[in-house]
Amino acid sequence: MNDRLPSGGPGSARQGWWQGRNEREASRVEMQALKGFKDILPVESGTWQAMEARAREVLARHGCAEIRVPLLEKTELFARSIGQATDIVEKEMYSFTDRNGESVTLRPEGTASVLRAFVEHGLHTVQAVQRLYTLGPMFRHERPQKGRLRQFHQLSVEVIGSASPYVDAEVMAMAWSVLAANGVAASLEINSLGCPGCRPAYRELLLTFLNDLAAELCPDCQRRRSTNPLRVMDCKSSHCQERYQGLPKMKDHLCGACQEHFVRVQGSLQALGIPYAVNPAMVRGLDYYVRTAFELVTDQLGAQAAVGAGGRYDGLIAALGGPDLPAIGFAIGLERLALLVEQAAAAAVSPPALDLFLVGLGQEATGRLMALAHAARGLGLRVGQDFEGRSLKAQLKLADRLGARWVLVLGDNELRQGQALMKEMASGRQQPLPVAPAPRAWAEALMPLCQPSSTTPGPI
Ligand code: HAM
Numbered sequence: 001m002n003d004r005l006p007s008g009g010p011g012s013a014r015q016g017w018w019q020g021r022n023e024r025e026a027s028r029v030e031m032q033a034l035k036g037f038k039d040i041l042p043v044e045s046g047t048w049q050a051m052e053a054r055a056r057e058v059l060a061r062h063g064c065a066e067i068r069v070p071l072l073e074k075t076e077l078f079a080r081s082i083g084q085a086t087d088i089v090e091k092e093m094y095s096f097t098d099r100n101g102e103s104v105t106l107r108p109e110g111t112a113s114v115l116r117a118f119v120e121h122g123l124h125t126v127q128a129v130q131r132l133y134t135l136g137p138m139f140r141h142e143r144p145q146k147g148r149l150r151q152f153h154q155l156s157v158e159v160i161g162s163a164s165p166y167v168d169a170e171v172m173a174m175a176w177s178v179l180a181a182n183g184v185a186a187s188l189e190i191n192s193l194g195c196p197g198c199r200p201a202y203r204e205l206l207l208t209f210l211n212d213l214a215a216e217l218c219p220d221c222q223r224r225r226s227t228n229p230l231r232v233m234d235c236k237s238s239h240c241q242e243r244y245q246g247l248p249k250m251k252d253h254l255c256g257a258c259q260e261h262f263v264r265v266q267g268s269l270q271a272l273g274i275p276y277a278v279n280p281a282m283v284r285g286l287d288y289y290v291r292t293a294f295e296l297v298t299d300q301l302g303a304q305a306a307v308g309a310g311g312r313y314d315g316l317i318a319a320l321g322g323p324d325l326p327a328i329g330f331a332i333g334l335e336r337l338a339l340l341v342e343q344a345a346a347a348a349v350s351p352p353a354l355d356l357f358l359v360g361l362g363q364e365a366t367g368r369l370m371a372l373a374h375a376a377r378g379l380g381l382r383v384g385q386d387f388e389g390r391s392l393k394a395q396l397k398l399a400d401r402l403g404a405r406w407v408l409v410l411g412d413n414e415l416r417q418g419q420a421l422m423k424e425m426a427s428g429r430q431q432p433l434p435v436a437p438a439p440r441a442w443a444e445a446l447m448p449l450c451q452p453s454s455t456t457p458g459p460i
Helices: 023-032 041-063 075-082 087-092 111-120 165-181 201-215 219-226 231-235 238-243 256-272 334-349 363-376 392-401 412-417 441-447
Strands: 072-074 094-097 105-106 130-139 153-161 188-193 276-278 291-297 306-312 327-333 357-363 383-385 406-411 419-424 432-436
Touching: 023 111, 023 363, 041 130, 041 165, 041 334, 072 075, 075 087, 075 105, 075 111, 087 094, 094 231, 111 130, 111 153, 111 327, 130 291, 153 165, 165 188, 165 256, 165 291, 165 306, 165 327, 188 256, 188 334, 201 219, 201 231, 219 231, 231 327, 256 291, 291 327, 306 334, 327 334, 357 363, 357 392, 363 383, 363 406, 363 441, 392 406, 406 412, 412 419
Parallel strands: 188 276, 357 383, 357 406
Antiparallel strands: 072 105, 094 105, 130 153, 153 327, 188 291, 291 306, 306 327, 406 419, 419 432
């Protein structure tokens, strides 16, 4: 038996088991999940399963089929698609050399892997327009905070083979509907990032503007000026943002075809009744987008405003060695969606405030108040009562916590004297209320004071 024990440190035998307390503490720390990696516990997994089922149902209605792709790919796939000069490729990828000496990367997003599979298996030969989705973990070495993890999950959707602006609108509607099916509303922001025809001239214009400001910009923007000038718009520094007030906007420098596409996308969104706002400062963190780019943003997630995002990426499939097919897609961050779903559920189940809380002090008074509560509820009032024999102070505290507008206080003595006390919680106003022998009559006497809340159905 002893042979199987790990050899402890000095004095381990005397420390009870094979480890001392300090060693046990230390090993407990080591056994925590990595920073930015999160367990989805049994209490949460129900939310996740429901969320995913609703999403799958929406996608099925749009004719999407699931594709499951590996978590690990050649590093080059992401460098070539997402862009060498993006934050993701420059500093966030989990890349390593495998045992064959090949540089491999845990996927930071789903699009590149889905397109790699699409090309590898010649899926364009199966059907002219392919609608694919994948769901699973992605990895980015970002600074973790609420709604931002290093391993997170995306629902990623790609519609391949159509350049129609109607498809752009439909894809945005799909993302919108996945959120709506989960009881979440977000604001849709859209922009056009132009195409390889019009973007170079715009880039030059932007560079001229930035060169004039060069000395005043933060080091990040200095760097972006030469690597990826569009990304200066994402700079968090208010100093830089003040200087970008007059920055030329891509949407004002679109070629005729991009301009027409953008107008038709907006017309289609209007036809679908999906509200949107044009955000000319929106640039995406991935380089593959052309024309339409969009984000679904909310103010309920702190700094991480985007619950979903996407755009058109015509040209990317050809760049990956496949046929020259237009395509558009989006991804929804499932941790962020789960936070929003939980917030919405908490708001939905939080009990409505009470019209009246009945404070009974003594057995007899409590019994009489129970009958009053029943009668008052029958008249449409929301009524709460304590049956735990708490003190007056504790019951008043409870009434306050439950948001009661009025409190009725009745002790056994007051009951004998036939006089209860009514107190309006907000104002502190008090007034006596005679005890009526019949609960229904007593409840009716309360009605002029505590009108039922507007959402309460009438008498039943
Ligand atoms: P993305 O904007 O990088 O786009 O990510 C899409 C969504 O994934 C974000 O809006 C956010 O909800 C979630 N997300 C991103 N990073 C994190 C993180 N560190 N922690 C938690 N959630 C995160 C893409 O990935 C594109 N592939 C989308 C796409 C598909 N475009 C075309 N097709």
